[in-house]
Amino acid sequence: MSRPSALFIVFEGGDGAGKSTQVHLLADALRAAEYAVTVTRQPGGTALGRSIRDLVLHGDHVSARAEALLFAADKAHHVDQLIQPVGQAGEMVICDRYTDSSVAYQGAGRALGADEVQSLQMWAVADLVPDLTVIVDISPAEGRRRRGDTHDRLEAEEDAFHAAIRAHFLAMAAAYPQRYLVVDGMAPAEHIHEAVCARLGTLGVHLT
Numbered sequence: 383m384s385r386p387s388a389l390f391i392v393f394e395g396g397d398g399a400g401k402s403t404q405v406h407l408l409a410d411a412l413r414a415a416e417y418a419v420t421v422t423r424q425p426g427g428t429a430l431g432r433s434i435r436d437l438v439l440h441g442d443h444v445s446a447r448a449e450a451l452l453f454a455a456d457k458a459h460h461v462d463q464l465i466q467p468v469g470q471a472g473e474m475v476i477c478d479r480y481t482d483s484s485v486a487y488q489g490a491g492r493a494l495g496a497d498e499v500q501s502l503q504m505w506a507v508a509d510l511v512p513d514l515t516v517i518v519d520i521s522p523a524e525g526r527r528r529r530g531d532t533h534d535r536l537e538a539e540e541d542a543f544h545a546a547i548r549a550h551f552l553a554m555a556a557a558y559p560q561r562y563l564v565v566d567g568m569a570p571a572e573h574i575h576e577a578v579c580a581r582l583g584t585l586g587v588h589l590t
């Protein structure tokens with residue numbers, strides 16, 4: 383298999399799962415193997431996205447449909463302004479959260495309907511699907527323990543909300559195993575990283 387230069391890799395999971403650690407471990411490993419890498423996140427990967435992030439995570443109450451539209455707007459702008467151009471320039475993109483977060487949090491968590499939110503999200507991102515989505519899986523109780531006392535609007539929701547989100551992520555991974563990798567968020571970070579590297583090997587990206 384030839385060495386791909388531009389893959390779109392996403393990390394998803396509940397709040398406190400340890401995604402950010404994995405994002406940075408993978409970015410470092412790719413850079414050490416001389417790949418060009420852009421690391422970004424949702425919401426907030428652009429200037430407009432950072433304004434949306436403040437509104438939706440730290441503002442006053444936002445109605446459920448408005449919340450879904452704000453997250454969709456963040457993604458639409460982010461894909462158009464950053465993810466697509468960087469990919470077309472031949473760079474790896476690693477994104478902390480993507481469309482599955484919205485389908486899980488707004489669709490399953492807020493009960494707006496997974497199918498409706500999935501359609502909205504796919505329209506927003508012009509059908510751009512990641513090459514690989516890594517689900518870092520932890521229980522709601524463990525997520526709450528790791529977050530401690532600091533919570534944004536979504537993190538503050540009760541465990542049933544987080545359980546619905548977890549179930550959605552696992553269902554997506556089970557339905558599309560060729561596009562997903564599920565890792566146990568309770569495992570040591572280095573072990574999780576090794577599993578991610580091994581999976582990338584199957585896509586032609588060989589990291590040591």
Ligand code: TYD
Pocket residue numbers: 396397398399401402423424425439453454478479480481483484485487488534536537
């Ligand atoms: P963030 O601080 O980025 O959390 P984390 O480090 O856990 O990724 O907060 C993002 C929050 O927004 C998180 O609670 C998940 C939520 N979210 C949605 O509800 N819908 C979305 O589409 C996205 C991208 C995030």
